[in-house]
Amino acid sequence: MAEAGAPACCKRKRENEANGGSQDGAGAGASPLAGFQLQRVLGDSAREKIIFLHGKVNDESGSERDAVVILEKTPFLAENITDVLHGDPAPQLQMSNDVYSTYSLRPPSQLNEIKTTLIFPATEKHIKKYLRQEVFLIQETGEDYRNITLPFIESQSFSLQWVYNILEKKAELDRIVYENPSPTDGFVLLPDFKWDQKQVDNLYLIAICHIRTVKSLRDLSSEHLPLLTNILNEGQDAIRKRYAISGSHLRVYLHYQPSYYHLHVHFTALGYDAPGTSVERAHLLSDVIQNLQLDSQYYQKRTITYALRADDPLLQKFRDAGKC
């Protein structure tokens, strides 16, 4: 719960509860999720049991605004399994063949939650992020970065306010797992939005550095080695202390392209096949450190391969430049 950091939202929630959990939703005082009117499915994954939705919600002034809702079924908890299996009603047999049979099970709803994320108001970019699209591989040279990607990033006004809120302790203060307060070599470590924190099997934390001038991998040079080694070593230590997960069970990596241009590092459980860990997006922090030790300008010179979705405006920039 982020009570201190989110007065407006929590206030809306409390008012909604005071109204007896009214579901009519739209308008001032209601939970924006309760007022969500589904427009379309942006994408889904049957493998991951997740669905991305675009809809409308009336804001406090009564104007209709875009919202994105992400629903994701939660992983099983070992301690609840007996209650899930032996609750009421009894499992319904569907098929039986030799030693194999299948059943449909409807456990009590408190044992079968859905993790729900609301983005409201959502921008066009939020909506596009979750809209399923064909993907294309880009080979971005250092020159392409300077001529195409950097001007594109600078022309976008994707807000980093939520990052600054964390760094300035204006939001999510109670979620911080560890901090190194150095303005140059320090960072804040906290659970990623995507992790429900109920089990360490899908552990997912993010280290966000205090320095605000490093947009991505491309801006790193050997001067950032103290920052990067702090994140690797202190991040692993903090996770071992808090969650009893050792460094040999952690995947520690950066994304390129990242989803926001303020340097951050991902920590996921090694046994968890987390989204965004594939070789065309993830860069192990231990490799990044070694590459910078080998050549301070490694990431300025390097051709970096990554995938872009068909609707990504950066892909169009590469096409306009005749680069793909």
Next chain:
Amino acid sequence: MAEAGAPACCKRKRENEANGGSQDGAGAGASPLAGFQLQRVLGDSAREKIIFLHGKVNDESGSERDAVVILEKTPFLAENITDVLHGDPAPQLQMSNDVYSTYSLRPPSQLNEIKTTLIFPATEKHIKKYLRQEVFLIQETGEDYRNITLPFIESQSFSLQWVYNILEKKAELDRIVYENPSPTDGFVLLPDFKWDQKQVDNLYLIAICHIRTVKSLRDLSSEHLPLLTNILNEGQDAIRKRYAISGSHLRVYLHYQPSYYHLHVHFTALGYDAPGTSVERAHLLSDVIQNLQLDSQYYQKRTITYALRADDPLLQKFRDAGKC
């Protein structure tokens, strides 16, 4: 319902319902699932929301026998989304920051089923199939490779006869998609065993080089750049001609550790989340080429990170050497 195919099982189920849906389970007449006594979790996937369980069930003679139960949450159905979101009780706000907020949702149980599979009686082989091995991250220095990994590889008698059969056209001749016959810089390209070739969505080919002295990434130096660039360029061309898939839709990479020690390169469809593409195992061929251009001895000197399963004998070698 599979009435015709499952008389015994359905009979047991009906008797159970006639007993008022009794959950005491064990013994003749009850659904074997109702009598399932959990022993341990064999494995699970937080990403896929699936869990594999080992337990005991009393059979009809009252003897305790092994059973495996697989629980998997069901994918979302677009037509149920509005009911899922706006059911009772109202979603509980968990966190809020800027435009992002998360909620816990407990939809009515009939909208949130769990697919349940019972294997009963289960053999030892069934149980092993679902038993997850813990994985450990290894940081293998160049010295570790020479002192631990290389002697281990050489002590194993992994047969490469099936590879030589392909290269010598003694097997799979009709599967070859492309060949460059140069003994030093050539290779054979053919579909991977795992690909059924029924659709290009999960396209998976392998390039096997003719040279027999390169075991893995660790043996590569700048002298292999002609071989590697041939594989990248000619492999992409051949796939475009045969399957109409362009290079911008292909992920081209090596594994370290590989599953066999004769150099080979994987080509998979970019949109296919193929196993073995994660950053702790896959190395993009375009990155390998650049690294060798930067430093011919890059892969002899480099600390390489990879994951080993708890039962991998190489992990024991690292432990014996006090390296993990």
